[in-house]
Amino acid sequence: DYARWKWRRVMLKVSGEALAGKEGFGIDPEVVRSIASEVAEAAMGGIEVALVVGGGNFFRGAEKEGNGLDRASADYMGMLATVMNSLNLQAAIEGKGVPTRVMSALEIKEVAEPYIRRRAIRHLEKGRVVIFGAGTGNPFFTTDTGAALRAAEINAQCVLKATKVDGVFDSDPKKNKNAKLYKELTYETVRRLGLAVMDQTAITLCEENDIPVVVFNISKERNIVKALRGCSVGTCVGS
Numbered sequence: 052d053y054a055r056w057k058w059r060r061v062m063l064k065v066s067g068e069a070l071a072g073k074e075g076f077g078i079d080p081e082v083v084r085s086i087a088s089e090v091a092e093a094a095m096g097g098i099e100v101a102l103v104v105g106g107g108n109f110f111r112g113a114e115k116e117g118n119g120l121d122r123a124s125a126d127y128m129g130m131l132a133t134v135m136n137s138l139n140l141q142a143a144i145e146g147k148g149v150p151t152r153v154m155s156a157l158e159i160k161e162v163a164e165p166y167i168r169r170r171a172i173r174h175l176e177k178g179r180v181v182i183f184g185a186g187t188g189n190p191f192f193t194t195d196t197g198a199a200l201r202a203a204e205i206n207a208q209c210v211l212k213a214t215k216v217d218g219v220f221d222s223d224p225k226k227n228k229n230a231k232l233y234k235e236l237t238y239e240t241v242r243r244l245g246l247a248v249m250d251q252t253a254i255t256l257c258e259e260n261d262i263p264v265v266v267f268n269i270s271k272e273r274n275i276v277k278a279l280r281g282c283s284v285g286t287c288v289g290s
């Protein structure tokens with residue numbers, strides 16, 4: 052029945068901030084429940100879902116370095132924050148009846164499986180949602196890059212980047228009310244116009260591996276289901 056869907060295996064990137072409630076910090080259980088329910092619905096419909104979650108709702112390395120904390124240590128703290136978010140999402144998705152595995156790029160074997168590429172693919176084939184924790188496992192990178200890297204490794208057909216805006220605009224929609232939303236963009240245009248889609252490392256990785264990136268608004272109800280099913284939402288960046 053899933054012939055009508057564009058994607059079979061997808062990578063969904065959710066920022067840490069998206070999990071935070073109105074205070075902009077920590078985890079809002081209501082938000083996590085709603086994300087989990089949409090992910091579970093798509094997974095139950097036969098779509099193989101891989102997830103990467105950020106850690107910005109707890110800790111972002113670049114913002115916290117200084118005062119005796121070096122960048123690498125701060126980044127490791129940020130990676131640990133993503134593991135916390137991953138565990139919460141796992142519990143919520145399993146609460147909706149879909150088996151889920153957290154695979155961490157840093158070994159914390161009491162809480163999550165270590166990342167093993169072939170094992171991750173096997174989990175997906177068995178219909179388990181796989182959440183990749185700890186980003187790439189390296190300081191000086193971001194979870195966007197983690198999402199792009201894992202997407203390439205597991206042959207995901209796209210990276211769906213959930214944000215708080217509708218997609219990529221020609222100017223900042225918060226400052227300019229006439230800002231125009233792009234429906235489709237090429238990597239080339241993104242580079243030429245210097246549009247903010249993902250950080251450079253992440254977008255380059257996607258382009259080199261010919262993985263389209265869909266930027267969409269997570270705050271709109273059912274947008275995750277739509278994006279996962281390959282319906283047109285937000286902005287699609289491709290070659």
Ligand code: UDP
Pocket residue numbers: 065066067068104105106107108110111112113125126127128129130132133185186187188189190191192193194195196197
């Ligand atoms: N981080 C890292 N390497 C990675 C992924 C993440 O060092 O491969 C650290 C980095 O400090 C980053 C933090 O983890 O600031 C949280 O991730 P990110 O900022 O990407 O989260 P988001 O903005 O999506 O919430």
